[in-house]
Amino acid sequence: MALENPEAPRRTGLDEDETDSVWTDMIDWLARFPGGAGVEDKVRLIHNEAGRGLVARGKQPPGTTLISIPNAALLNLRTLRPLYPPAFNSFNAVQWLSLHIALQFRRHLGELARPTASLARSASSASANGGAKAASVKDHAPRSQKRAPIPQDKYWPFLASLPRSFPTVPLTWSLDARSAATLEADFGIPPEDTSLAHLKRQERTASVEKRIQHRRRRCADLKEQMPGAVRRRADDLERRFSEDWHVVSKLWATSRDQVDGDLTFFDFVRGWLNVNTRCIYFDIDGKRENNMTLCPVIDMINHSPGRTTKPDPRLSSLTFSAPSNASRDPPLDDGDELSFQYGSHEDAFLLAEYGFVVGEENVYNAVEIDQYIEALFDAQGDEGDLKRGILKDEGYWGDMTLQASPPAAPSWRVLVALRLLHHRLSAGTSSSLSASTLAPWYNVVSGVTEVVSSANEAKVRASWSAIAQSMLHDAEAGLAACDHLRSSWLREDKSKVGDSDAAANVTTDASDAGTSDLLASLDMVRTVWTEQARISRAVLADTAQKP
Numbered sequence: 001m002a003l004e005n006p007e008a009p010r011r012t013g014l015d016e017d018e019t020d021s022v023w024t025d026m027i028d029w030l031a032r033f034p035g036g037a038g039v040e041d042k043v044r045l046i047h048n049e050a051g052r053g054l055v056a057r058g059k060q061p062p063g064t065t066l067i068s069i070p071n072a073a074l075l076n077l078r079t080l081r082p083l084y085p086p087a088f089n090s091f092n093a094v095q096w097l098s099l100h101i102a103l104q105f106r107r108h109l110g111e112l113a114r115p116t117a118s119l120a121r122s123a124s125s126a127s128a129n130g131g132a133k134a135a136s137v138k139d140h141a142p143r144s145q146k147r148a149p150i151p152q153d154k155y156w157p158f159l160a161s162l163p164r165s166f167p168t169v170p171l172t173w174s175l176d177a178r179s180a181a182t183l184e185a186d187f188g189i190p191p192e193d194t195s196l197a198h199l200k201r202q203e204r205t206a207s208v209e210k211r212i213q214h215r216r217r218r219c220a221d222l223k224e225q226m227p228g229a230v231r232r233r234a235d236d237l238e239r240r241f242s243e244d245w246h247v248v249s250k251l252w253a254t255s256r257d258q259v260d261g262d263l264t265f266f267d268f269v270r271g272w273l274n275v276n277t278r279c280i281y282f283d284i285d286g287k288r289e290n291n292m293t294l295c296p297v298i299d300m301i302n303h304s305p306g307r308t309t310k311p312d313p314r315l316s317s318l319t320f321s322a323p324s325n326a327s328r329d330p331p332l333d334d335g336d337e338l339s340f341q342y343g344s345h346e347d348a349f350l351l352a353e354y355g356f357v358v359g360e361e362n363v364y365n366a367v368e369i370d371q372y373i374e375a376l377f378d379a380q381g382d383e384g385d386l387k388r389g390i391l392k393d394e395g396y397w398g399d400m401t402l403q404a405s406p407p408a409a410p411s412w413r414v415l416v417a418l419r420l421l422h423h424r425l426s427a428g429t430s431s432s433l434s435a436s437t438l439a440p441w442y443n444v445v446s447g448v449t450e451v452v453s454s455a456n457e458a459k460v461r462a463s464w465s466a467i468a469q470s471m472l473h474d475a476e477a478g479l480a481a482c483d484h485l486r487s488s489w490l491r492e493d494k495s496k497v498g499d500s501d502a503a504a505n506v507t508t509d510a511s512d513a514g515t516s517d518l519l520a521s522l523d524m525v526r527t528v529w530t531e532q533a534r535i536s537r538a539v540l541a542d543t544a545q546k547p
């Protein structure tokens with residue numbers, strides 16, 4: 001769970017008609033809580049390239065409280081615990097919230113099929129400019145709710161507003177790229193899982209099977225185009241997801257008779273991605289990892305890099321206010337979108353965790369060069385290993401980047417590593433090092449001197465410039481591969497539309513094939529490559545200017 005920045009929330013997007021009724025129901029439900037009325041007095045819901053968002057109703061004076069959601073309407077460990085038997089107490093917040101959403105989706109919505117759900121929805125989910133609304137609630141009509149309510153239904157009017165698919169999140173590509181049998185094996189899904197059984201049935205249904213195969217291929221293509229930094233983060237997210245699924249499904253297997261409901265793998269995926277993209281830091285006096293909450297309405301606020309205004313927990317509510325006089329965030333005029341910074345995150349992180357990118361405006365964008373630097377140390381053999389150990393001991397190993405924001409340059413950590421790399425040790429010192437051998441380097445690290453030596457500095461510069469060149473080369477190859485893939489998808493879709501035109505009563509077309517969400521995803525991957533190229537070029541240009 002990406003909670004290193006306490007202010008981080010997470011994601012969504014819907015079709016307008018459906019959203020509006022779901023939104024109205026949620027606002028009515030909130031009004032039943034003491035302090036929960038008047039949510040729409042100062043804000044209103046909009047739909048834009050980020051999915052849904054909130055804008056100010058009228059000019060809002062600095063510091064005005066715009067939204068105030070009572071603590072009782074927040075969904076977190078504190079409010080969830082009373083709804084479940086003690087057997088579930090061992091769950092952490094992510095696991096419990098994900099399970100709860102999964103059970104509620106299944107109970108109120110029934111089968112949320114994968115991947116045809118995203119196929120059916122995808123055409124309307126991506127905006128004309130190539131952005132993708134994160135998800136839709138229109139995937140499935142709600143089941144009629146004739147059954148008697150159970151305690152766990154308490155938050156349904158809020159949960160009904162949550163997205164049910166996350167087409168631009170790499171975890172979705174990774175799952176959609178696999179067959180039911182592979183998923184079953186990879187995630188230890190029990191054979192009786194109804195969502196997997198549904199997918200297996202679809203795989204055997206001639207009319208759907210082709211589209212599933214088609215999407216599977218494209219998702220595999222998308223995965224292949226991911227830059228290393230996205231891949232690393234996406235792998236990490238998948239590992240966290242998988243661990244939570246195992247913990248929850250294991251306990252569920254022995255305690256399912258204590259709670260009304262059916263847990264399925266794909267519902268859990270949706271629950272987990274909602275938690276990961278929408279939770280807001282909120283202190284419930286628990287372990288740090290559990291200090292998080294889902295929060296109606298405030299979870300509709302989108303991300304803007306650099307904003308300092310954040311959701312603000314008060315004694316009995318979670319609030320969001322117009323930027324204060326002291327803030328450098330722009331004041332809110334009528335129709336201006338509310339936003340805050342989910343964290344100081346680069347696009348690779350935003351894509352892997354939340355399914356969107358910002359592009360050039362993201363001041364945190366940087367190019368990861370750990371692998372390249374590691375290779376340079378490897379090439380020095382024992383001496384390189386020794387130096388790597390020193391960097392680790394001193395806390396300088398890893399997280400080495402080329403940075404865009406000004407001036408474009410390698411990070412301090414890169415300089416520290418490269419200065420040590422090029423500070424050659426005399427023969428025989430590779431097993432034991434005296435302080436004096438390393439003194440010139442330590443002097444630079446501690447700021448006593450600026451460079452180890454001019455010769456060392458020249459080699460350092462040559463290294464980083466070679467690395468930037470290599471990163472630029474990789475980025476250009478990545479961009480070309482994305483463009484090639486895009487053209488081949490479009491060509492393939494065009495020929496499909498032609499085929500279906502020819503066979504007049506065949507309904508399959510490009511939109512059915514889920515083209516727009518995949519294209520939007522590809523554009524996001526492309527943006528990360530574009531940023532890598534831009535930053536590498538800027539570093540090279542800056543290097544060239546220096547004597």
Ligand SMILES: C[S@@+](CC[C@H](N)C(=O)[O-])C[C@H]1O[C@@H](n2cnc3c(N)ncnc32)[C@H](O)[C@@H]1O
Nearest residue numbers: 010011012013050051052134300302303354356
């Ligand atoms: C907390 S929700 C915000 C509300 C969301 N837009 C919705 O429709 O429910 C976070 C999600 O919104 C979308 N999002 C947030 N900020 C964005 C941005 N600057 N650009 C594009 N999408 C954004 C992403 O899908 C993200 O995962």
